Amino acid sequence: MQIFGKTQDNLWTLIAAPTIWAFHFLFCYFLAAYQCAPNADPFTRIGGTRLAIGVVTVVCLVLIGLIVRRSWREWRVDGGGTRNNQDTPEARERFLEFSTLLLAGLSFTAVIFETMPVLLIGDCR
Amino acid sequence: MRRGQASSIFSVIALLSSCTGPQTAFDAAGVEAQRVLALFWVLLTGAVAIWLLVIGLSYYATKGDPAKHSEKTGLRLIIWGGCVFPTVVLAALLFWGLKMMPELRRPADGPTIAVAGERFWWRVAYDVDGDPGAVRNLPQGGVPSANEIWIPVNKRSEILLGSPDVIHSFWVPSLAGKMDAIPGRVNRLILEPTELGIFNGACAEFCGTAHAQMGLRVVVASEEDFARYVRAQAEPAAVDESVGLSLFLQNGCGGCHSVRGTPADGDVGPDLTHVASRRTIAAGLLPMTEENLAAFIAAPDHLKPGVEMPAFGVLPDAEIEQISEWLGSLE
Numbered sequence: 001m002q003i004f005g006k007t008q009d010n011l012w013t014l015i016a017a018p019t020i021w022a023f024h025f026l027f028c029y030f031l032a033a034y035q036c037a038p039n040a041d042p043f044t045r046i047g048g049t050r051l052a053i054g055v056v057t058v059v060c061l062v063l064i065g066l067i068v069r070r071s072w073r074e075w076r077v078d079g080g081g082t083r084n085n086q087d088t089p090e091a092r093e094r095f096l097e098f099s100t101l102l103l104a105g106l107s108f109t110a111v112i113f114e115t116m117p118v119l120l121i122g123d124c125r
Numbered sequence: 126m127r128r129g130q131a132s133s134i135f136s137v138i139a140l141l142s143s144c145t146g147p148q149t150a151f152d153a154a155g156v157e158a159q160r161v162l163a164l165f166w167v168l169l170t171g172a173v174a175i176w177l178l179v180i181g182l183s184y185y186a187t188k189g190d191p192a193k194h195s196e197k198t199g200l201r202l203i204i205w206g207g208c209v210f211p212t213v214v215l216a217a218l219l220f221w222g223l224k225m226m227p228e229l230r231r232p233a234d235g236p237t238i239a240v241a242g243e244r245f246w247w248r249v250a251y252d253v254d255g256d257p258g259a260v261r262n263l264p265q266g267g268v269p270s271a272n273e274i275w276i277p278v279n280k281r282s283e284i285l286l287g288s289p290d291v292i293h294s295f296w297v298p299s300l301a302g303k304m305d306a307i308p309g310r311v312n313r314l315i316l317e318p319t320e321l322g323i324f325n326g327a328c329a330e331f332c333g334t335a336h337a338q339m340g341l342r343v344v345v346a347s348e349e350d351f352a353r354y355v356r357a358q359a360e361p362a363a364v365d366e367s368v369g370l371s372l373f374l375q376n377g378c379g380g381c382h383s384v385r386g387t388p389a390d391g392d393v394g395p396d397l398t399h400v401a402s403r404r405t406i407a408a409g410l411l412p413m414t415e416e417n418l419a420a421f422i423a424a425p426d427h428l429k430p431g432v433e434m435p436a437f438g439v440l441p442d443a444e445i446e447q448i449s450e451w452l453g454s455l456e
């Protein structure tokens with residue numbers, strides 16, 4: 001099943017997922033710091049901040065999920081495989097697809113880890 | 126070889142002996158320290174188990190016969206052992222640690238004590254109305270003291286931390302983790318001791334020449350003793366018309382030190398109203414004795430290089446002795 005066609009993978013598709021991860025990290029970091037750095041009242045609940053982070057997290061996870069799906073399909077087009085040490089366009093393609101898949105998986109997990117604090121901590125303590 | 130073995134055994138023993146005593150996280154006497162210690166043991170055990178597993182696998186991969194397994198088995202090992210397992214373990218540890226944080230920092234039910242890290246000693250004030258963070262500087266007032274902090278046992282005391290100069294870090298390993306004392310910000314640390322005793326603390330953030338000699342004592346007392354102690358500290362000094370007092374005032378000590386009940390009302394150095402009630406002088410450096418007081422007054426920078434108190438070695442020994450004798454009577 002070839003939906004997106006071949007030879008569409010490049011460096012940009014490869015780094016898309018980690019870029020979303022980086023964005024998510026900075027977003028959570030800045031927003032939480034903006035909320036808590038004044039140190040005004042560590043016991044006030046920060047529902048708004050948690051909600052905002054939750055929404056952004058869902059969006060990021062969906063985007064990374066789409067990248068996972070796409071790279072998975074592209075990779076499976078010619079049966080997957082992890083050999084990429086030949087000097088051929090196919091091997092290059094396969095390398096990019098498989099790396100994209102792994103990086104997207106890692107980014108997905110990382111985004112979930114980054115969200116765990118707002119699930120468990122409800123204020124600026 | 127022999128000698129190497131002996132010295133390594135010796136250093137292991139030396140290391141182990143530091144696992145008990147008044148200044149070690151391995152001898153936890155407070156709730157936070159106990160939690161952190163549990164976390165440490167779990168992490169250590171897990172790390173050792175995983176290390177053994179990985180080393181065993183790599184031994185098998187080089188010395189054994191891994192080729193007899195199919196590629197599929199290998200792939201499965203990578204996915205389960207290399208991806209799923211670490212992810213689950215890390216998630217569980219993260220969950221555990223994150224859950225601990227707000228619990229350990231929940232509001233106090235004991236006294237609020239303001240502690241300022243100052244180069245190179247700790248300014249202490251009991252009975253302040255603390256409002257962490259609402260102010261950028263520590264609350265003023267309260268009952269002043271220095272370098273020795275009393276707290277009641279089995280109560281959650283709130284330590285408000287600040288600093289007028291550089292960043293310091295307040296650490297009493299037996300009771301809790303460290304917390305920075307930062308200029309322009311008030312941090313809070315909860316100390317919830319579970320045992321009576323005297324514990325050592327230290328500055329854990331390099332702050333200048335005498336950083337390593339910026340210690341403190343924490344005395345964990347019963348609630349009654351704590352209340353009695355603070356009441357006693359609030360009293361003015363038991364002064365008489367001694368020569369020591371007039372020498373103290375004549376030589377300008379009062380420009381930096383307060384002795385409540387006398388004209389000495391300086392605010393640069395530690396409050397000396399009840400200096401003799403403390404166990405140590407110069408931030409945990411020396412035991413509280415009249416000889417040590419005299420030695421410190423004569424040459425503070427000799428005992429504590431970089432100290433922010435001028436030396437008074439130019440004074441005749443007899444005068445220094447009289448001052449020390451008088452200070453030694455201020456319980």
Ligand SMILES: [Cu+2]
Binds near residue numbers: 292294328330331
């Ligand atoms: Cu310091």
